[in-house]
Each structure stands twice: as C-alpha cells, then as structure tokens.
Amino acid sequence: MAWxxxxxxxxxxxxWTGFCVNCPERHDTMMTDLRxxxxxxxxxxxxxxxxxxxxxxxxxxxxxxxKRWMFHRVMDHARQVEPKLLDKLPVGAIDKLAYQLGNLxxxxxxxxxxxxxxxxxxxxxxxxxxPEIFDFYRALGINLKQLYGQTEAxxxxxxxxxxxxxxxTVGVPSPGVEIxxxxxxxxxxxxxxxFVEYYKNPESTALTKDTEGWVATGDAGFIEPDTGHxxxxxxxxxxxxxxxxxxxxxxxxxxxxxxxxxxLEAVVFGSGCKMCTAFINIDLTTVGNWAERNNIAYTSYQExxxxxxxxxxxxxxxxxxxxxxxxxxxxxGCQIHRxxxxxxxxxxxxxxxxxxxxxxxxxxxxxxxxxIEALYGSKPRQQTETEVTYEDGRRGRISATLEIRDAGVVxxxxxxxxxxx
Numbered sequence: 551m552a553w554x555x556x557x558x559x560x561x562x563x564x565x566w567t568g569f570c571v572n573c574p575e576r577h578d579t580m581m582t583d584l585r586x587x588x589x590x591x592x593x594x595x596x597x598x599x600x601x602x603x604x605x606x607x608x609x610x611x612x613x614x615x616x617k618r619w620m621f622h623r624v625m626d627h628a629r630q631v632e633p634k635l636l637d638k639l640p641v642g643a644i645d646k647l648a649y650q651l652g653n654l655x656x657x658x659x660x661x662x663x664x665x666x667x668x669x670x671x672x673x674x675x676x677x678x679x680x681p682e683i684f685d686f687y688r689a690l691g692i693n694l695k696q697l698y699g700q701t702e703a704x705x706x707x708x709x710x711x712x713x714x715x716x717x718x719t720v721g722v723p724s725p726g727v728e729i730x731x732x733x734x735x736x737x738x739x740x741x742x743x744x745f746v747e748y749y750k751n752p753e754s755t756a757l758t759k760d761t762e763g764w765v766a767t768g769d770a771g772f773i774e775p776d777t778g779h780x781x782x783x784x785x786x787x788x789x790x791x792x793x794x795x796x797x798x799x800x801x802x803x804x805x806x807x808x809x810x811x812x813x814l815e816a817v818v819f820g821s822g823c824k825m826c827t828a829f830i831n832i833d834l835t836t837v838g839n840w841a842e843r844n845n846i847a848y849t850s851y852q853e854x855x856x857x858x859x860x861x862x863x864x865x866x867x868x869x870x871x872x873x874x875x876x877x878x879x880x881x882x883g884c885q886i887h888r889x890x891x892x893x894x895x896x897x898x899x900x901x902x903x904x905x906x907x908x909x910x911x912x913x914x915x916x917x918x919x920x921x922i923e924a925l926y927g928s929k930p931r932q933q934t935e936t937e938v939t940y941e942d943g944r945r946g947r948i949s950a951t952l953e954i955r956d957a958g959v960v961x962x963x964x965x966x967x968x969x970x971x
Contacts, residue, residue: 554701555675559593581605584665592669595676597907599683599694600808602664607811608839624652628689636693637713653691661690673697675705677908678782680805681717688715696720698780702758702765703727704743708780719779729780735770736786770799788911790821796883798826803884804909806874810867811836815896817909818886819922825887827925829918830864831895837863852950855891861955864891868957876960885959888925890932892918893950899939921952930954 564571569591574583610621631649634641641649661667672687675697687694693712698720699705707729710721723729727741740763747755759765770789771782783789784801792798800818803826807816814833820826834851837860841848848854872885896902901913915922917936924932935949 554705555593555595558705559673581665585663586665588665588668590668590670592666592672594672594674596674596679596683597677599674599679599687603683603686604811604833604836606660606664608836611839611843621656624656625686625689627652628657628691629685632689632691633685633715636688636691637715657690661692666690666692669693671695675699678801678805679717680809682806682809684717688717698782700765700767702745703739703741704745706743707739707741707767714777714779716779719774719777719781721780722778723780729773730764731772732766734786735772735783735789737767737769737771737780737782738764739767740764788821792820792826792883793822793824794883797880798884799881800826800884800911802881803828803871803875803886806871807867812840812863813867815903815909817896817911817914818884819915819925820884823926825926826884827922828868828886828889829914829921830868830889830891832860832864832891834895851895852893852948855893856950856953858953861891861953864889865955865957872957872959886957887959888954888956890921890925890952890954892921893934893952894936894938894948897939900937924952924954 560571563569572583572587572589574580610618613621627645627648631641631645635646635649658667666672669692672692672694673696674684674694679696684694684696693715695710695715696717696719697706697710698708700707706724707727708721709724710716710719714721723739724741726743727739729737729739732738744759744763744765748758757766768786769782770784770786771780773780783797784799788800790798798821800820803818804816807813807828807830812833813830815831817829818826819828832851832855834854837854838848840863841854841857841860844859846854846857846859848857854860868886868889875885876882896909896914898905898907902910902917904910918934920934921932931951931953933949933951935947937945937947939945
C-alpha cells in the first residue's frame with residue numbers, strides 16, 4: 551500500500567466509484583484466489599502478466615502434441631481476429647465463427663484457469679510490457695491497456711482510449727495533462743496532479759521540476775504526429791548510440807527476449823560499442839520443467855544454466871529475436887552478437903534489481919565488469935566470482951566458468967527481402 555499505484559487503484563478509485571477490492575490470502579494462493587474472485591477490473595505490473603504467461607506455457611509443454619497444436623493454431627488466429635473484435639471493427643463471418651469455436655475449446659477454459667474470465671478492462675503500468683506479451687492477452691479477448699505515469703504525477707500521464715489500443719504506444723495525454731519532448735528526446739509533462747516537492751529534498755526537486763511546472767520523466771520517447779500517441783523508447787539515461795551512430799535502446803530488445811518463458815531476465819549492452827551483447831537469466835521453473843522432460847539431470851541453477859542444451863535453446867531464442875529486431879529500421883543495430891547465461895539470478899537483495907524488479911544497469915555493469923569485457927573480447931568462456939546474499943541474510947561468494955556464445959545476426963536488407971518473399 552506504500553506504492554502510489556496501489557493507493558490510486560485499490561483505495562482512491564474504490565472510494566470514488568464504490569467497487570469492491572479483493573486481496574489474496576497469501577502470495578502462494580494468489581492464482582487460486584484470482585480464480586475464486588473472478589475480478590471484472592484487473593490492474594497489475596508487467597511482471598505479473600509475464601508470470602501468468604509463463605505458467606500457461608509450462609502447462610502447454612506438458613500437454614499432448616495435439617493439444618499443443620490446437621493451442622498454437624487457435625492463438626495464431628485469435629491474434630488476427632480478437633483485436634478487431636475489441637475495437638468493433640468488421641470481421642468476416644468465417645473468421646468470427648472460427649474464433650468462437652477456438653474460444654469454446656481453448657480460450658474460454660484458459661481464461662477461466664487464469665481467473666480472467668470476467669475481466670472487462672485490464673490495466674498494466676510500472677514498466678514497459680513486451681509487445682508479444684501484450685498481444686497475447688488481447689488475443690484472449692481481455693481489454694488490456696497500458697498506462698504511463700509516475701508517482702510525481704499522481705500516476706496518470708497518458709492512457710489508451712478504447713479502439714486506440716496498441717502494443718507500441720502508451721496512449722494519449724490524460725485530461726488536463728500536457729506533454730512535450732525535449733531536444734534530448736526526454737519526455738516532460740505538467741498537470742494538476744504534479745507533486746509539490748520531494749520531502750525535505752529541494753535539490754532533487756529543482757533537478758526534476760522547473761519553475762513552470764514541467765517535470766522530467768527520465769524516459770526517452772516521441773509523440774506520433776498523426777495519432778498524438780506517446781511512444782516511449784527506454785529510460786533516457788539508457789538510450790544511446792552505437793559506434794556506427796545507430797540507435798541503442800536496450801529495453802526494446804530485453805522485452806522481446808523475456809517473451810520466451812525460458813528467459814526470466816535479460817540485460818543488453820552496446821552503447822558506444824560496435825555490437826550489442828547480453829546477459830541472460832533463465833527461468834528456473836520453466837527450464838527445470840523442460841530439463842525433466844528431456845532427462846537432463848541438474849542439482850542447482852548454476853549447473854542447469856551452464857548445460858550445453860540449455861545454451862543451445864537460449865541461443866535459438868536470441869537468434870529469433872535478432873530476426874525480429876532486424877525488421878525495425880530504427881533499431882536493427884540492436885541485434886545481439888554475443889551472450890552468456892549468468893550463473894546466478896539477478897536479485898534485489900544483491901542490489902542488481904529494484905524491489906519492483908527493474909534492472910539496475912549501473913550496479914550490474916560494475917559488478918560483472920569482467921564478464922562484459924569477455925563478451926566484447928574473443929574468449930569462448932570466462933571464469934568469475936560473485937558475492938551473493940542468501941535468504942537468511944548471510945553473505946558468500948560463488949565462482950563459475952561461463953560459456954560465451956556467438957549468435958547469428960541478420961542484415962536489415964536481407965530481413966526485408968525475406969519478409970517480401
């Protein structure tokens with residue numbers, strides 16, 4: 551309840567409109583409680599939607615070949631049809647009938663299992679959500695929308711109106727909000743909800759808010775001239791240029807990587823460099839489930855992360871993302887040339903993530919400098935030692951030798967040719 555999002559959505563809106571707020575009994579009963587409650591209005595940060603999707607993909611991997619085929623066939627069709635239905639656009643009778651059949655057999659039971667059958671509107675905010683993840687929930691018929699805001703704005707800066715929902719923008723300015731883009735590309739706003747000052751911190755207030763009330767968001771973006779939608783690229787401090795002058799926006803690539811259930815976290819490097827490289831964290835639950843099905847024995851996260859077949863699997867995901875990134879002329883230079891799977895999960899207790907699980911790049915770059923240098927060298931592997939914090943608060947050190955893989959990249963022109971064919 552200390553978070554402004556919970557204050558607004560769970561307390562402020564409930565008082566204003568009179569809806570009933572439900573809280574899970576415990577963290578480990580959340581999915582059961584969600585199915586029991588069947589909410590009609592659902593707000594969660596992207597991490598929750600990613601976790602739900604991961605649970606779906608794990609179950610599908612355990613399903614029969616026919617069920618997996620049915621699931622992918624129905625979802626591919628739903629991605630084409632359902633967004634049009636949500637936006638009240640015309641859909642052919644055959645496509646509509648096929649969707650209704652898929653909804654009866656696959657989508658309806660899946661939404662019921664997730665506890666999302668009754669959701670009339672869903673919202674996500676706090677961090678950028680991957681376009682593929684966003685499209686998945688829209689394909690289920692959930693009217694999911696992105697919000698863009700800050701504590702300093704009393705949450706709301708932009709919202710996505712009905713029939714204008716897209717995965718690549720965060721919508722138009724909320725009523726009473728003004729937005730401008732600085733020469734540096736940073737997004738500024740002012741509104742009736744802007745904070746007065748940081749408590750007993752006039753220096754930070756002066757750095758964030760000017761005398762005319764404009765507040766610096768710290769995010770880089772631009773306003774689409776034809777639609778008026780705001781499109782955020784990344785944190786302003788993280789956006790940079792590659793050595794050849796092309797745009798570097800790590801979050802864009804990281805979100806694409808995290809669409810794969812096997813990848814829990816990704817950190818992309820490349821500002822000022824000739825190529826992009828990446829650290830990968832595997833999802834222990836998902837990859838462990840896959841390992842059991844494939845008779846791969848392991849005793850720890852570190853052992854599983856270093857297994858050659860796991861590296862092969864992650865390399866295929868990285869190369870698929872490269873093919874996707876190559877299709878974006880503005881960001882095609884962000885393809886990943888080399889990567890490694892970290893020997894430990896990035897952890898807030900170790901200072902590598904914030905408590906809302908946002909990557910703290912500066913700390914990671916300092917802490918794993920030897921691994922970054924190895925990625926930009928020619929070594930096939932690198933030995934490293936890292937300090938970790940255990941669950942009981944004790945500190946220790948773990949050492950490992952990590953394999954570094956080269957990933958295939960696609961020339962932008964070649965990708966366009968393949969798409970045309």
